Amino acid sequence: MSEPATLPRKGRPRSADADRAILDATRSALAELGWGGLTMGDVAVRAGVAKTTLYRRWPSKNELVVDAVAVLFDELEMADLGSLRADIEAVVRQFAALLALPESQAALLALFAEASRDPALRRRVREAIIDPQKRLVHQGRAAAQARGELSADTDPEDARETVDVIFDTIAGAVEHRILVSGECASAAWISRFATLMLAALQNPAGSV
Amino acid sequence: MSEPATLPRKGRPRSADADRAILDATRSALAELGWGGLTMGDVAVRAGVAKTTLYRRWPSKNELVVDAVAVLFDELEMADLGSLRADIEAVVRQFAALLALPESQAALLALFAEASRDPALRRRVREAIIDPQKRLVHQGRAAAQARGELSADTDPEDARETVDVIFDTIAGAVEHRILVSGECASAAWISRFATLMLAALQNPAGSV
Amino acid sequence: MSEPATLPRKGRPRSADADRAILDATRSALAELGWGGLTMGDVAVRAGVAKTTLYRRWPSKNELVVDAVAVLFDELEMADLGSLRADIEAVVRQFAALLALPESQAALLALFAEASRDPALRRRVREAIIDPQKRLVHQGRAAAQARGELSADTDPEDARETVDVIFDTIAGAVEHRILVSGECASAAWISRFATLMLAALQNPAGSV
Amino acid sequence: MSEPATLPRKGRPRSADADRAILDATRSALAELGWGGLTMGDVAVRAGVAKTTLYRRWPSKNELVVDAVAVLFDELEMADLGSLRADIEAVVRQFAALLALPESQAALLALFAEASRDPALRRRVREAIIDPQKRLVHQGRAAAQARGELSADTDPEDARETVDVIFDTIAGAVEHRILVSGECASAAWISRFATLMLAALQNPAGSV
DNA sequence: GATTAAACGAGACGGTACGTCGAGTCTTTCG
DNA sequence: CGAAAGACTCGACGTACCGTCTCGTTTAATC
Structure with a gap:
């Protein structure tokens, strides 16, 4: 999403696996269910991730799909x-x-x-x-x-x-x-x- | 929705005013709120009509909007x-x-x-x-x-x-x-x- | 909860069955799970009722339990x-x-x-x-x-x-x-x- | 919490300041927000302490409050x-x-x-x-x-x-x-x- | 004085429940 | 019978805390 070389911030770092899993899950859910059928909860489940994790990265369905599709x-x-x-x-x-x-x-x-x-x-x-x-x-x-x-x-x-x-x-x-x-x-x-x-x-x- | 000349059925006839009011309300709600913000309940209120009346004429949001926009x-x-x-x-x-x-x-x-x-x-x-x-x-x-x-x-x-x-x-x-x-x-x-x-x-x- | 003889208002009246089922469900859930384990969602499921129906009658867990226990x-x-x-x-x-x-x-x-x-x-x-x-x-x-x-x-x-x-x-x-x-x-x-x-x-x- | 004279283990010893700050914070949060409003995260913030520090000492809200109130x-x-x-x-x-x-x-x-x-x-x-x-x-x-x-x-x-x-x-x-x-x-x-x-x-x- | 092991702050993580909202259906009473 | 009103089921929403888990960073006792 942005600057590849961010200085090591404090606290536990975000999991890169999660990012990848979420975007993959988004694409597959999108293909199966279409936009209307796509739910954040479902994406989270498919990605094996908590809904919170998803919202921590993308504020809404829209931005998530942009990134997933771009x-x-x-x-x-x-x-x-x-x-x-x-x-x-x-x-x-x-x-x-x-x-x-x-x-x-x-x-x-x-x-x-x-x-x-x-x-x-x-x-x-x-x-x-x-x-x-x-x-x-x-x-x-x-x-x-x-x-x-x-x-x-x-x-x-x-x-x-x-x-x-x-x-x-x-x-x-x-x-x-x-x-x-x-x-x-x-x-x-x-x-x-x-x-x-x-x-x-x-x-x-x-x-x- | 169709057949302009249906034979006059029994009971109280459907109000033509309602049809018009609903489509107008749909268009204005659409312009103000966009697709995502458009709710059937809101359209009903704007049209001064019960939700039931709305569903009696159009089976869902989609068909209603098609007619409103067409x-x-x-x-x-x-x-x-x-x-x-x-x-x-x-x-x-x-x-x-x-x-x-x-x-x-x-x-x-x-x-x-x-x-x-x-x-x-x-x-x-x-x-x-x-x-x-x-x-x-x-x-x-x-x-x-x-x-x-x-x-x-x-x-x-x-x-x-x-x-x-x-x-x-x-x-x-x-x-x-x-x-x-x-x-x-x-x-x-x-x-x-x-x-x-x-x-x-x-x-x-x-x-x- | 209130006046037994309210004048028959317009619209579909609230289901008395639901009231009873909810209070019963609340008592049994309370006995099994205790206060901390009591969730509105669970009460709704036990009562065979939608969560919304529950919130339409009682604004919160507290008032519900008062009525259930009183x-x-x-x-x-x-x-x-x-x-x-x-x-x-x-x-x-x-x-x-x-x-x-x-x-x-x-x-x-x-x-x-x-x-x-x-x-x-x-x-x-x-x-x-x-x-x-x-x-x-x-x-x-x-x-x-x-x-x-x-x-x-x-x-x-x-x-x-x-x-x-x-x-x-x-x-x-x-x-x-x-x-x-x-x-x-x-x-x-x-x-x-x-x-x-x-x-x-x-x-x-x-x-x- | 107990044994006042634990043998001095290796590594950094627990901060006595933290203990005190946490109990004080718990009492004040309790007074302000009540039990229901009391959150571990909030206590941690008030005490100027990480949530981890709190959980390292007390296994849950209950035990913490007992100690704070006793x-x-x-x-x-x-x-x-x-x-x-x-x-x-x-x-x-x-x-x-x-x-x-x-x-x-x-x-x-x-x-x-x-x-x-x-x-x-x-x-x-x-x-x-x-x-x-x-x-x-x-x-x-x-x-x-x-x-x-x-x-x-x-x-x-x-x-x-x-x-x-x-x-x-x-x-x-x-x-x-x-x-x-x-x-x-x-x-x-x-x-x-x-x-x-x-x-x-x-x-x-x-x-x- | 260097090593070392635990405590620490920060914050991301998987969960669970929350209370709300909209869709679409059902059940009343009124005209 | 149609229409208005509004209660109903269902399911997703986005949020808040929970208690756990990494991280990188102190900090005192020991070597």
Whole structure:
């Protein structure tokens, strides 16, 4: 959760085992029971830990789930596969697979829902989960520019906002498909979506 | 909840006022307290109605909220403004405004979250809220084709799937922007997004 | 607990069965587990009732136990046995038997202990349990005076205070013997105590 | 707690300051919060001591309170004031004053209550608190016999039992008056009670 | 003066019960 | 019969203490 090298505080130190067991228990309970069925008491039992121990570390279900789920997103990566289309399809496939996991399925939407009322939680979700993924767009664009598939950026500020819109679009489309519609992201859908994005990215002057 | 013209049963008829009062109360409670803070008891009190009355009409919190929120989406419409860009921007603006309302803000995500575990609810949400909006894409494409901005469909099946992807992309981008990121959809963002979509739609063979 | 004939209020009336079951459960739990081992949750389970139902009627363990125990004291009575000694021994024997019951044993002291910090509870205990027993002293004195064993009262105020002291002495001696010392009130002890009291009562001017 | 001259073991010796601070803290916490409100953690904090230190000395709340309270009773003494009445009144006054202290008020009854379920504790309470006070009765009787106010003992066994009953009666009456009824032991009440006891003691043949 | 073993503070730990709250059902009386 | 009122069961909540358990840190007696 934070500074790895905290000076040795007084008293009995917190058990690292407990931390791990709790997060694991949270993920498995989440997958089995969904957000609504997830209870702190149950997580404590699964983790073989007292409820108090759980509350000592996380003030509420929300923060616990953020931490339990955030780690899943760290595995996303942008592998340079030689073409922009291949890269886009790969990252969409990864993201779709992640959202299709039962533990993220229920957790993410509920987390977003809670976050919509709790600015602190929203910040936490964005910092721990959302924003880190923008790096994927940056990496993909840089690779494509190196290959000559995309033109170079002119204005850095403009580039940043472009990245934002592209990220919103890709993330949003997959989220909507998987989480909202509840349909799977088939190869055909991914291909079609990649086609759409390629056209969009390679023809920036489509307007006016 | 349904059959508008049920034959007049025996005994005291159900009060139509109550229905209206309950849905209004649900929406306002939702806006004030969010999904988590919404209680059936509170809705009953706000509506000046007994809890029993409430349960007599809706079997649970979820279905009640679906009905309370669904009506908001009926107001979306695709006005032909003379150009595809204008039409896209207009519909995105409407959708963004809708999602920015406090009562939908909290409700939608929570509804989607519940739906992710409850197939019946998911179907209900899709039928009442999501799918009806695809008509907007159909209307917009038809108008643009009439204007010559887009080429005509060749294969109807292909067209259907294309509409799906486009709908997923537009809806998803706005949802992500507003609900997940929690940022407003500024005029600049909308313009940028419209540019992206125009490029995508008008250059279908962007790949290879 | 209160007016037997409350006008029929609206809503579902409280279940009389529940009241009875709860008080019975309280007494049996008390006898088995003692005050310290008595938990509201356990009482609820034994009574086949939800914890909420229990709290709806009694705000805390204390008041519940007062009500559960008070009824035991209603059975005490002063039977005119023909002599003051016999009457004293009989009432002491009854009181001792009552205090020796496992359910009163633990409950009374704990109740008195709580009452020592809570004036409202103390009043409740006195009104429901203690003071009603003073009637026994009054009855016994009246009978003895009728028999000529005791001289008649001269000053009614003086008589009242005398009754108080006698009551304090008798009740206190038995309480101390049973509850504090934890020894049984054997026939020998009762006889000896009766002798002491007779001497005290029949020689009011023992001092100078 | 015991053996004043334990052989000096190795390692750091226990702090005598801590012992004192803990007992003081216990008494003051008891007076302020009563038995129910007394927590080990709070005592530890008040005493400026770790909870561990506390448990290292006393196995539980009960034993701690016994020790904390017992000392108060050591101050009771029977001063030979020249007449049995004066002696009785003096000792009753002392005892009443002791029971009126807020720290004993709450502690004693709760202690008795606990003891009623825990034979070990009961023994401890009797040995540390109750029985030592019987010496007062012995002393008073001896003095009165020396003065000729009371006849000499004939049978030592009979004398022992007589002392027991007298002690039960005096202690019980004061306990009931102060702890159970919650009324103060006024000079008038003490005088009246002394009269009663004098009559009882000086007319042993009241029966038959 | 160094060693050493126990006492110490701090505080995390597994538990148990607390009293409250919301969901959804059931049982009254009134209109 | 519908509606209002409110009691009902159930189960999770988050808190408070319990008594135990590490930790790292004194502190006196012994070597």
